[in-house]
Amino acid sequence: MFVMLAALDHVQLAAPAGSEDVLRSFYLAALQMTEIPKPAGLTRRGGCWFAAADGGRLEIHVGIEDGFRPPRKAHPAVRVTGLDALAARLEQHGAPVVWGVSLPTHRRFYTQDPVGNRLEFLEPLT
Template identity: 35%
Template sequence: MILGLHHAQITIPKGAEEEGKQFYCDILGLKEVEKPESLKGRGGFWLEVGDRNVHVGTEDGFDRNTTKAHIAYLVDDISYWKRWLEKNGVKPIEGVPIPGFDRFEFRDPFGNRVEMIQEI
């Protein structure tokens, strides 16, 4: 039996951790959490998102702009996030409508597809 979602992982290029932290921690406001000592040598960093984690790993040789794979962050004020991201140079992309939700997408600085979604 699957009990729930423990974490999700996205990737950024090797050596881009500081730029990744600047975007995910400073702009999105997510909290970095300590990785276990046994995994620190692999690069990347972990983020706390509500009661779950997003693991930001590192890998090269992959064009993140070519995939529909994404992570969706549930928010309580979609208009705020659209304005905030635009103010920080991020271009929102309107998503296909889903009944009961307001949402938009964008690409992070590394090409990862990200969705902001709010229940209405």
């Protein structure tokens, strides 16, 4: 049987217990995502799920992890349009914006969510 990997469905990040409200503030206001309901069997575990507000095919699930420590290097990379506007909006919400070395085909920066998860945003060069 032939198997083909088709698409990335979602990215799972971790967070400490009780951080859902601060995460909602960041993902809903700063990144302008929408919260999507978790399936009934998973709600008791805490955490929250988000999707691109524009109907894009991007989901970020944040789950609660005992002994959470944010990863120093691992991160999802999200391709965007309007990279400079996103950087400005993140800075307005108090999130750090650290520009990375441009790739041959993209400009990019890194930020952190309120619990320290590293996120990369990049935009193709025109």
